Amino acid sequence: MSESRLPGWKDLTLGLAILEPMSARNNLTGSWRSERPVWDHTKCIKCGVCQMYCPEACISQDADGYFQADMDYCKGCGICSRECWTQCITMQQEEV
Amino acid sequence: MAKAAPQSLRKGIEVSISMAEAAMQANVDVVAAYPITPQTHIVEHLSELVADGRLDAEFVPVESEHSAMSACCGSSASGARTYTATSSQGLALMHEILYIASALRLPIVMAVANRALSGPISIWNDHGDIMAERDTGWIQVFVENGQEAYDMTFHAFRVAEDHGVLLPYMINFDGFILSHVIEPIVYWSQELVDQYIGLYEPMLRLDTKNPITMGPVGIPDIYLETRKAHDFVLRESKATIVKAWDEMEKLVGRRYRPIETYKTDGARILLLTMGGVSETAMTAVDALREAGLPVGLVRIRLWRPFPFEELYEAVKDCEVLGVVDRCLSTGGPGGPVASEIKGALYHKDKRPKVVEFIAGIGGRDVRVEDFQDMAKKTLSVADGAPLPPFELVGVRE
Numbered sequence: 360m361s362e363s364r365l366p367g368w369k370d371l372t373l374g375l376a377i378l379e380p381m382s383a384r385n386n387l388t389g390s391w392r393s394e395r396p397v398w399d400h401t402k403c404i405k406c407g408v409c410q411m412y413c414p415e416a417c418i419s420q421d422a423d424g425y426f427q428a429d430m431d432y433c434k435g436c437g438i439c440s441r442e443c444w445t446q447c448i449t450m451q452q453e454e455v
Numbered sequence: 456m457a458k459a460a461p462q463s464l465r466k467g468i469e470v471s472i473s474m475a476e477a478a479m480q481a482n483v484d485v486v487a488a489y490p491i492t493p494q495t496h497i498v499e500h501l502s503e504l505v506a507d508g509r510l511d512a513e514f515v516p517v518e519s520e521h522s523a524m525s526a527c528c529g530s531s532a533s534g535a536r537t538y539t540a541t542s543s544q545g546l547a548l549m550h551e552i553l554y555i556a557s558a559l560r561l562p563i564v565m566a567v568a569n570r571a572l573s574g575p576i577s578i579w580n581d582h583g584d585i586m587a588e589r590d591t592g593w594i595q596v597f598v599e600n601g602q603e604a605y606d607m608t609f610h611a612f613r614v615a616e617d618h619g620v621l622l623p624y625m626i627n628f629d630g631f632i633l634s635h636v637i638e639p640i641v642y643w644s645q646e647l648v649d650q651y652i653g654l655y656e657p658m659l660r661l662d663t664k665n666p667i668t669m670g671p672v673g674i675p676d677i678y679l680e681t682r683k684a685h686d687f688v689l690r691e692s693k694a695t696i697v698k699a700w701d702e703m704e705k706l707v708g709r710r711y712r713p714i715e716t717y718k719t720d721g722a723r724i725l726l727l728t729m730g731g732v733s734e735t736a737m738t739a740v741d742a743l744r745e746a747g748l749p750v751g752l753v754r755i756r757l758w759r760p761f762p763f764e765e766l767y768e769a770v771k772d773c774e775v776l777g778v779v780d781r782c783l784s785t786g787g788p789g790g791p792v793a794s795e796i797k798g799a800l801y802h803k804d805k806r807p808k809v810v811e812f813i814a815g816i817g818g819r820d821v822r823v824e825d826f827q828d829m830a831k832k833t834l835s836v837a838d839g840a841p842l843p844p845f846e847l848v849g850v851r852e
Contacts, residue, residue, distance in 0.1 A: 365676055365677070366677075366680065367680065368679075368680035368681070368683040368684045368687070369684070371677075371680055371681060371684050372659075373560050373621065373658055373659050374558060374559040374560035374561075374621075374659070374669060374670075375558075375670075375671060375673060375677070375681050376559075376659050376667050376668060376669050376671075377667060377668035377671055378659075378667050380666045380667070380668075
């Protein structure tokens, strides 16, 4: 982020309060990721453990009942892969 | 309440009780406090006022001062007028939350009965507790007597809740020598109080219908700017502080200034004090003046924001300034007040020498004769004696 886009001290809200609810969504933490989770649907039993453990709450269920991560927010922490009961999630190296 | 003529009541009352009643007159919404030692009668009396139905407020008896200040932050953030009181170890236990209260710009008012910190275990008066909280970003005043402690409670709410300020406010009053003594105090009528402080209208508040986040992370990109903004508003609050004292003078006739002077005209040396010992020092100055010695007194009322200009104006014409600290900066330069005074004067071309005394530590009496002795030692420096190192007044060899 360039220096000029950051607010000066006179521009801050009172006590640095955040006035817009859910504005953390504007922060696309997916840019931190070096590995991405990939689901193997042949092994997936649609149990939802990956969704429950995701610390970013960025895993959702699609129309067919399978799970997927929102790559705007997935940091690639690998917790879903670690916790998956059937080991259907593998972490794959991101390539630039 | 019956309509009373302004200032019609003069009560002989314990200073702590009068401060509790001032908080009641200020119609506080929440009092969160740790109710046992170290504590004063302020919160004990407030709990009675709430239990007796005389004050419509929530009294939260928490399990520690850390929790007391945390609960105060929560209630103030929700828009409630919030008050608490503490002392010594209790203030120390609040330490980390004090910074949060001010950084979140929460106008909490707190009375601090200044007392020594352990160890050894002490319950007696000095300024060791508050000097450790110097940089917490609160407005801090030191009062000299019971009337001032009572009056300053209204000033505190008036200033803290001003939308140009919105900072917490500590009223420092000396433990025991003020907190537990009975003094004649002129009460304000409820009409005057209401006129002076009005209702608290928060600029921001926690409200589930309009959710906001208070107290987010300040990453390195923004932390510095928040500190600058905090420092700026605390410095700028001096104008509001003085204006509110001006208005108080119009309402009740008592005049309060950031720095007070006493018999400084023609004084070659001045003593400088803060808090309740000032009245003893004035008695000493009276006696010395009668004996023909050119001595006077300067008292600091406003400690944060520090009144640099007013201080310089008060001391610039004397030859030597004898600063009387109530706290020892162990292994450091001596007394914390003297350090600040010297810092404030360092860049001035014309400035007095500073002699440092540390007196009244851990409840040791500071008598009129002690102040006379300090004034004479200060005068001897003006007459050419070498500048002595800081002196722990009354310490036995």
